[in-house]
Amino acid sequence: MGAPLPPKEANLFKLIVKSYETKQYKKGLKAADAILKKFPDHGETLSMRGLTLNCMDRKPEAYELVRLGLKNDLKSHVCWHVYGLLYRSDREYREAIKCYRNALRIDPDNIEILRDLSLLQAQMRDLAGFVETRQQLLSLKPSHRMNWIGFAVSQHLNSNASKAIDILEAYEGTLEEDYPPDNERCEHGEMLLYKISLLEECGLLEKAILELHKKESKIVDKLSYKEVEASLLVKLNRLHGGEKLYRVLLSMNPDNYRYYEGLQKCVGLYSQNGQYSSDEIDQLDSLYKSLGQQYTWSSAVKRIPLDFLEDVKFQNAADNYIRPLLTKGVPSLFSDLSPLYDHPSKADILEKLLLDLEESIKTTGGYPGRSDKEPPSTLMWTLFYLAQHYDRRGLYDVALAKIDEALQHTPTVIDLYSVKSKILKHGGDFTAAAEMADEARCMDLADRYVNSQCVKRMLQADQVPLAEKTAVLFTKDGDQHNNLHDMQCMWYELACGESYFRQGDLGRALKKFLAVEKHYADITEDQFDFHSYCLRKMTLRSYIEMLRFQDRLHAQDYFRKAAVGAIKCYIKLYDSPSKSSTEEEDELAKLPASQKKKLRQKQRKAEARAKKEAEVKSEEANVGGVSKPGKRQVKPVDPDPHGEKLLQTEDPLMEAGKYLKLLQKHSSDFLETHLLSFEVNMRKKKILLALQALKQLQRLDPGNPDAHRSLLKFFHKVASMPAPATDGEKLISEVVEAERPTFSHLLGKSLMEANTVFLEQHKDSLLHRAAVAEMIYCLGQNKGDAVKLIEESPNNVVYSNGSHGSVREWKLKDCVAVHKILGTVFNDNDAATRWKIRCAEYFPYSTYFEGQRSSTHASKKDSKQTHPENGSIESHPSNAKIENTKALKDLAI
């Protein structure tokens, strides 16, 4: 340490520290300046001055001062600690850990530093280090409850649950008999439940249940107590006790599906995949019938039997289930029942059931076999259900007819418009779907959900500016971009990014995808505060659950979509780098002079506008910053709002690699991860990594058309490479040769033979045929044959519904993909056109194929203009002159 300060300055130094802790930064600065006047090189003071400035938004100065302070006093633990705090405030946890370690080398027993270090170790999952630090804290201060708990948790996280139990028991040993006092009963109870969960985790079930019973009076959370007990009883195979307990739990909450599951387990009527013998079904049926009599208000008890019942029994149960809900008007009925559509026979039964109800209500006004009339809304809800039913079955014509009938019956129900929008979307008419969603939105301008749904449809129809305008209606300050970003509104950013990607605006697309990635980084970051909070509050079970959730965070759907999107952008960017400014100039030169002028003017205006906006924003930011110093940090203006800088990246594949790594780590069971890995690594010429991706694809789904395509491309490419020159290259080619036989497709076959065999295996599938055709072409065979192979693909009827028409095998999405292959891979415009005409037949609502009933079809566009949607008489001299004519004819009571 540097020379100690004289008493007066030493006191001033204490004042700096205190001012820092109490956030009186100005006062702290003053004191620091007073010391530095006399001792301008005093390291600790320089450091503290830096730390204080850091809190006053003067980051560069802060770093400079802290580093200078450290340089002047390398032996000071204070200087190292401060340096660590500085890094921590910038989320540079690895660097911070290093600083703390240095500080501890000088002052090994400094509790404050040890505690800070332990938080960082928990955050970074440096579990061995975490255990070590926690142990040290406990031995330094065993009187502190938190130190016992912290040590136990660290052992648990470090996969040593039994050690954790020992520690907790030792801790309990230090407590008095009458512990806990009234104000700590909840915390103590939580600790006990945590300990029991540890026992359960270690498989010490008997001990766990004994402990549970022994401590019953000290456990405050009675519901958890019962749930844990019930689950332990099941695991211990003490089913009789378990059954009794689950019945108790059900009487407390008869809508908790887990209790029903537990009860089924206890009575020996549970199967993971929901398959039961007819005998078991009978038993389940009577079990739920008796439960249903007990819990008449429960909807779960009525809904669950629909999952296991079959045939006539299913039909009766479904009938009983559906009728009251249609009468009541439950818009979510279809989504409630939609899992049943995984069984085609149940879907058939439901269809017949609903059609019978419709028929009966239309003819008699009531349900079949009932004399009392249904309210008028029942017919509308029945039609509403049927529309969704036919939508689900792919019969869009019938679905639209049903929804239109419902709309005619009651044109004021918003759900009808939403469902119509959805049907149009499924049919492939995104423009009409967006229009319909907008109509739904207009009917209740205070409903955020319909607003959001409309925004999503607009984005699917690539109407980004309109979507932004609509989204902004529900953001608070009207500055929608930052606001939606601050709210971590990821569905919006993803849909927006995907739309930009479709439109080829890679910069903006990347911007959106990376924003989602940023949210995930923030969520990871957000756990930091809980490392100390949860230990203090003793919410240990939730804490562990939260940590495990965080460990799997990047496996989430939204993250995967964002990462996939970003990687695709980077691949596209690599394949066709953005135009440099000179190229743009060249293109400009080709334009006629008048256009050139216009374009230039436009550009200039746009630039000026952007500049002005940025200025205004930064001014606002400055004003905010001055008025509220240190309180709320005003975000700096985004210097790259349209992602143009992202496009300037030197090495797009390296950028892609960052996200690929996260996908490989967290989503290794997704085919797409390895397809992308293959694409990226082939471009990087990383042969072995590409091979690894192929092996993963082989593991996941060797019959997948994209996996097949990648496999053949790879070996074709490898064969065409020049003979290996260096040792490294030789090694690689040897590995590839040695690995080739592990792909059973290729065993003893040429690539062409493998391609033919693959075709034989999957000759009825469109996508497989397309992949084979692409490979025929790629392997240098006849292009005509390849195109013919695609064009001769059969589109079989998979589901026929008599007069209502039939559904064919091909999916719209796949047909669009094939159309793109024909256009871009084969460069065969004639074939692409033929394909489009053919698909327009299959998908009459598709805007992509300009089907006859889509809004892109020429005839449709014309007819729209002649039929205004509302009213037939356009205007009338005086308002409201004709009224009550039609409406009141039937109104006489």
Add this chain to the structure above:
Amino acid sequence: MGAGRAASISLDGVRDKNLMQLKKLNSVLFPVRYNEKYYADVLASGEFTKLAYYSDICVGSIACRLEKKEGGAVRVYIMTLGVLAPYRGLGIGTKLLEHVLDLSSKQSNIGEIYLHVQTNNEDAINFYKKFGFEITETIQNYYTNITPPDCYVVTKYIGQSELKK
């Protein structure tokens, strides 16, 4: 007639957030496309314009215009009253009209409520008569696009005005 099970009927005001509901109703109920003035009057009439909900479905409406006369008196003009066809005969129209009558009787400066009805619309005329309305005037050639083109003015006097009469 009517549903066996009782369904709740409730009324709600018209605001710019749900104005579209009224527009949808009018587009199917009446052969007229109402102009902006109509909807401005609607929003200005406050409690005198209501949407009727039948188990949470919007199925009908009453829309009034408040006409200020000299001396602070107000006349209520019922611009539209209608219920979707499948939901008629359930007492919804009555409930809407009673709401306006009730409201008018509580406001001392309201002396009369009136509306126009096509002369051949007997159902409507009978309906209003039940609530104490009477035919006070006939206007020839009121309508331009429908036959008969004549209409009645149907009026109900309330409060002091009634005494005067």
